[in-house]
Amino acid sequence: MAGSGASPNVAVIGAGIVGTCVAYTLARCGAQVTLIDRDEPGQGASFGNSGAISPGSVAPLAMPGVVKTVPGMLADAESPLFLPPGYLPRALPWLMAFVASSSPERVAQSGVKLADLHRGAIAAHEAMTREVGVPELFMRRGHLHLYPDAAALAKDAGGWRMRREHGYEFTELDRAGILDLEPGVGPRYTIGVYMADHATILHPFRYVQAIARAFAAQGGEVVRGEVRALAPQDNCWRLQLADGERSFDHAVVAGGAWSRALLDPLGIHLKLETQRGYHVQFSGGGQAVSRTVVLADRKVFVTPMEEGLRVGGTVEIAGLKRAPDMRRAALLERFARETFAGLGHLPARPWMGHRPCMPDSVPVVGPAPGMRGLWLAVGHGHLGLTDSINTGARIASQLLGAAV
Numbered sequence: 001m002a003g004s005g006a007s008p009n010v011a012v013i014g015a016g017i018v019g020t021c022v023a024y025t026l027a028r029c030g031a032q033v034t035l036i037d038r039d040e041p042g043q044g045a046s047f048g049n050s051g052a053i054s055p056g057s058v059a060p061l062a063m064p065g066v067v068k069t070v071p072g073m074l075a076d077a078e079s080p081l082f083l084p085p086g087y088l089p090r091a092l093p094w095l096m097a098f099v100a101s102s103s104p105e106r107v108a109q110s111g112v113k114l115a116d117l118h119r120g121a122i123a124a125h126e127a128m129t130r131e132v133g134v135p136e137l138f139m140r141r142g143h144l145h146l147y148p149d150a151a152a153l154a155k156d157a158g159g160w161r162m163r164r165e166h167g168y169e170f171t172e173l174d175r176a177g178i179l180d181l182e183p184g185v186g187p188r189y190t191i192g193v194y195m196a197d198h199a200t201i202l203h204p205f206r207y208v209q210a211i212a213r214a215f216a217a218q219g220g221e222v223v224r225g226e227v228r229a230l231a232p233q234d235n236c237w238r239l240q241l242a243d244g245e246r247s248f249d250h251a252v253v254a255g256g257a258w259s260r261a262l263l264d265p266l267g268i269h270l271k272l273e274t275q276r277g278y279h280v281q282f283s284g285g286g287q288a289v290s291r292t293v294v295l296a297d298r299k300v301f302v303t304p305m306e307e308g309l310r311v312g313g314t315v316e317i318a319g320l321k322r323a324p325d326m327r328r329a330a331l332l333e334r335f336a337r338e339t340f341a342g343l344g345h346l347p348a349r350p351w352m353g354h355r356p357c358m359p360d361s362v363p364v365v366g367p368a369p370g371m372r373g374l375w376l377a378v379g380h381g382h383l384g385l386t387d388s389i390n391t392g393a394r395i396a397s398q399l400l401g402a403a404v
């Protein structure tokens with residue numbers, strides 16, 4: 001039965017960082033909320049991200065000129081982009097939309113939308129870590145982006161220009177400046193760009209779990225189960241679960257890269273594709289860096305996590321079903337060992353996760369068009385951790401019609 005009275009009864013489908021933040025914020029604002037996931041909270045893409053809170057990342061992935069660089073990247077086994085030839089026909093419509101969104105006008109529009117969603121993210125995460133009892137997970141020591149030479153930096157010039165246009169400050173460093181901040185960086189890197197105010201979450205999975213616990217402590221219900229389908233019925237949304245059906249006044253789809261399985265049958269065809277990302281988690285080695293360090297030429301994030309050094313990256317467009325290709329993780333491990341001498345023979349555990357990606361890099365957050373009571377919090381791509389709290393606030397203020 002859907003709820004009655006003033007406080008709406010809301011189902012949030014998907015307990016990644018996005019769904020968990022949506023559920024927590026709705027519950028804090030007085031809604032009766034049920035958070036549903038087939039797994040325990042935080043086991044999707046949100047488990048293994050690099051922990052970077054990066055509001056300065058206002059440039060979408062598809063920048064002008066991308067159509068010229070992609071073929072070369074696909075031909076290079078060591079590039080950050082990988083697409084198994086067998087998956088190309090399935091990926092083609094998404095890739096075409098990706099290229100279409102790389103025109104200068106579309107890029108500028110995406111930048112404005114991303115900047116809007118990112119605004120205040122660092123302060124919001126600092127406050128959230130305190131509020132849910134894990135302040136030790138928040139570190140604000142900036143992000144250091146590294147380049148081998150001026151030619152490599154020039155390739156990212158568009159992204160840095162957009163950061164500046166949106167008010168984000170950064171400082172360019174020479175090799176001595178890099179070593180002042182991070183003495184462990186190997187000789188490959190001679191130019192640094194430092195964003196001093198950016199932040200890092202030191203254990204992304206523990207963070208989701210802490211928010212989920214705080215949600216439950218506020219009276220929120222956490223249900224473990226697969227939502228097989230959802231359908232509108234009598235001003236409610238009926239969810240089909242393995243052990244029966246439940247009805248809610250509102251349903252929020254926050255199923256990450258798997259969201260299309262729920263939305264396609266409703267006639268909502270989002271251009272959502274998984275960009276599979278990998279990490280290697282070293283047991284120890286966290287002292288190799290003291291902040292988020294980005295090997296920008298290789299699009300690799302190096303993070304001193306609570307458990308040890310985490311090295312994340314790679315975009316592999318290969319769908320939801322294929323087994324992970326751990327050669328991608330091995331490459332990340334090699335890059336890390338080449339750059340930081342101190343890693344020695346420390347063991348490293350590989351992981352793969354599904355980033356939920358829109359062609360223009362802009363998440364879909366808000367009411368589903370033409371479907372009363374259905375809400376979308378989908379497609380956060382490379383920045384779902386950064387944008388999770390603001391997504392929760394946006395959904396809650398629109399759904400409840402209140403300032404959050």
Ligand SMILES: Cc1cc2nc3c(=O)[nH]c(=O)nc-3n(C[C@H](O)[C@H](O)[C@H](O)COP(=O)(O)OP(=O)(O)OC[C@H]3O[C@@H](n4cnc5c(N)ncnc54)[C@H](O)[C@@H]3O)c2cc1C
Pocket residue numbers: 013014015016017018019036037038039042043044045046047048049050051052053054225226227228254255256257258259262276277278279301312313352353354355356377378379380381382383384385386387
């Ligand atoms: C290697 C890597 C590094 C990254 N680094 C960063 C970073 O530094 N900073 C940053 O901001 N972002 C980063 N990201 C991106 C970020 O992790 C994602 O954008 C974010 O985790 C997406 O969150 P989500 O909640 O939408 O999806 P998920 O975390 O994938 O959660 C979706 C959940 O929905 C559940 N679900 C789906 N369908 C159903 C169903 N039908 N029934 C029940 N449950 C369902 C799934 O089980 C899953 O738990 C990175 C990602 C990767 C892979």
